[in-house]
Amino acid sequence: xxxxxxxxxxxxxxxxxxxxxxxxxxxxxxxxxxxxxxxxxxxxxxxxxxxxxxxxxxxxxxxxxxxxxxxxxxxxxxxxxxxxxxxxxxxxxxxxxxxxxxxxxxxxxxxxxxxxxxxxxxxxxxxxxxxxxxxxxxxxxxxxxxxxxxxxxxxxxxxxxxxxxxxxxxxxx
Ligand SMILES: CC(C)(COP(=O)(O)OP(=O)(O)OC[C@H]1O[C@@H](n2cnc3c(N)ncnc32)[C@H](O)[C@@H]1OP(=O)(O)O)[C@@H](O)C(=O)NCCC(=O)NCCS
Numbered sequence: 001x002x003x004x005x006x007x008x009x010x011x012x013x014x015x016x017x018x019x020x021x022x023x024x025x026x027x028x029x030x031x032x033x034x035x036x037x038x039x040x041x042x043x044x045x046x047x048x049x050x051x052x053x054x055x056x057x058x059x060x061x062x063x064x065x066x067x068x069x070x071x072x073x074x075x076x077x078x079x080x081x082x083x084x085x086x087x088x089x090x091x092x093x094x095x096x097x098x099x100x101x102x103x104x105x106x107x108x109x110x111x112x113x114x115x116x117x118x119x120x121x122x123x124x125x126x127x128x129x130x131x132x133x134x135x136x137x138x139x140x141x142x143x144x145x146x147x148x149x150x151x152x153x154x155x156x157x158x159x160x161x162x163x164x165x166x167x168x169x170x171x172x173x
Contacts, residue, residue: 001093003054007101010049010061015039017058018051025084030172034082037169038065047109048078050102052085052094060085062098064106065169067115069136071162077149078106079166080116099126103152112156113149115164120145127151135161 010018015036022032038044043066052060062083069075080102085094103126106114115131116123117138128148131137134157138147151157 005094005097006053007050007097008053009047010051014051014058018049018061021051021058021061021086022082022084024086025090026082031082031084033172034170035061035063038063041065041167041169043067043167043169045078045109048102048105050098050105052089052098054089054094059089060094060098062102064102064111064114067167068165069115069160069162070165071160075160075162076111077113077115077157077160077164078111079164079170080114080118081170083118095122096126099123103150107152112153113151113160115147115149117142117147120148123148123150131164134158137163139163139166 018035019032022035023029045065048064050062051058064078064080067077067079069077083095083098116128128150130145131147131149132144136149149157
């Protein structure tokens with residue numbers, strides 16, 4: 001990495017830039033709108049919406065928000081969604097830094113696990129594995145290896161079999 005990267009919490013003045021970063025990374029606005037819906041809802045965690053800044057420019061963003069696994073009880077966990085790095089800054093380690101800082105921040109805040117629906121080849125290097133290992137299911141049809149989870153402490157997901165309940169923010173408006 002031959003530039004200085006700063007990972008920091010989002011500020012209100014970043015909202016417009018975060019919208020654009022997600023739009024550029026995904027090539028559509030669905031994820032930008034998802035961020036805006038989560039930000040307005042009760043599952044938003046201001047400390048876990050992080051931006052990656054190079055110079056004065058925001059080039060990446062990651063968001064973790066509260067979700068639940070519903071099994072023989074209701075278990076609190078986090079959703080990692082979405083994460084984005086603008087195309088011209090991809091494959092330089094920025095996404096990895098966002099995930100690592102986000103995981104550390106989540107642990108500090110007392111969260112013990114994270115669920116992600118994403119690229120099966122990307123997340124395992126951060127410790128994620130198929131959520132089916134804990135019998136944790138996605139409420140909609142996805143390929144088994146794309147629905148992943150990681151334990152931030154001990155065996156946090158042991159005995160937490162169930163189905164993830166994605167709040168309404170995750171549904172398109
Ligand atoms: C997914 C995404 C956020 C990853 O961000 P990123 O900054 O490119 O991620 P990284 O640079 O940390 O890692 C990407 C690849 O670059 C490689 N890489 C990391 N640092 C590198 C470096 N200094 N030089 C060359 N390659 C490097 C990594 O090994 C990784 O390759 P691998 O997955 O084959 O192992 C980004 O590609 C993106 O925004 N994609 C579009 C939106 C999207 O799909 N979001 C995720 C939804 S699940």
